[in-house]
């Protein structure tokens with residue numbers, strides 16, 4: 001007698017869990033609430049002392065020489081494009097496998113993003129590909145620490161240095177990671193962070209730029225504050241109301257309310273990354289048993305991974321359905337998987353405005369059809385991790401080709 005496999009929830013069966021486990025979620029407690037309340041009762045809701053304190057704390061944690069807090073990771077990317085001197089007619093080399101904002105920031109400045117393909121094992125930008133894309137109009141190279149492991153900034157830095165280009169790290173995924181012992185925040189000329197709720201620590205919305213270059217830091221501070229040559233604190237110190245607008249800038253300031261939340265969150269970063277690594281090692285041990293048609297991405301050499309995402313690649317040759325069906329079936333089981341990302345050059349805006357499209361970055365395009373991000377956040381319990389494993393086993397076994 002054979003036992004029928006369990007009916008998938010998508011076909012009307014019992015789901016693995018009733019409440020959907022999200023792919024990411026913030027973690028706040030009374031300490032965060034208390035920190036925010038203190039600011040709400042103080043004199044400074046914005047441009048006050050909490051912002052500087054948060055900048056100093058991130059600087060200390062990462063070993064970066066300087067930090068400028070801004071209102072989002074996207075604002076941080078826009079600001080670094082400006083600080084790197086990116087303008088109309090320039091080109092910026094950007095990996096195809098990233099969140100759209102990485103490339104959009106170059107467009108904000110009137111520049112053209114040139115999409116570089118990624119390495120098939122890690123989905124990190126391929127430095128050799130980058131080298132072939134550098135031309136007379138190239139102004140900057142952007143690395144994206146996809147999933148939470150730093151790119152090969154040594155190789156990218158050699159290309160940048162040879163050509164006199166700015167090296168930018170989009171480290172929205174990799175706060176707390178390192179490469180050959182060097183922490184994220186010290187690996188590129190300019191590094192951007194995001195504090196969106198799905199990222200390692202949150203301020204609601206928020207971001208930061210890290211850099212060791214004093215002139216760039218001054219430019220960044222002006223850019224977040226309308227391009228003014230001095231802020232209200234400097235004016236108060238000088239007993240003067242005068243300021244001059246010497247540059248075009250924005251209101252990209254982070255509030256004290258957000259900064260206090262960020263400080264409070266940062267205190268738990270190490271503990272949270274340790275938990276992310278623990279969850280990742282459980283997933284990896286489960287997938288390495290090799291029975292399911294899915295495998296984890298590779299770990300790049302010399303990397304201490306921060307696991308913003310845990311991405312698996314489906315073995316399509318061993319599956320009777322495509323990624324989107326697996327995605328829908330897992331969601332129906334209560335396992336909140338996600339897809340990171342649609343390669344940016346395939347988005348309609350880029351096709352229409354810049355003439356990009358399929359075939360431009362074949363490795364990223366092939367990966368896109370296979371990837372799924374599993375739930376990954378520090379508040380997940382061991383039981384949640386087991387639910388993901390049970391959901392994967394149920395769905396991938398049902399769809400495996402015999």
Ligand SMILES: *Cc1c(COP(=O)(O)O)cnc(C)c1O
Nearest residue numbers: 072073074099101172194195196
């Ligand atoms: C989240 C993210 C951003 C944008 O950050 P926001 O704070 O949401 O503006 C940029 N790049 C990458 C790779 C991201 O994951």
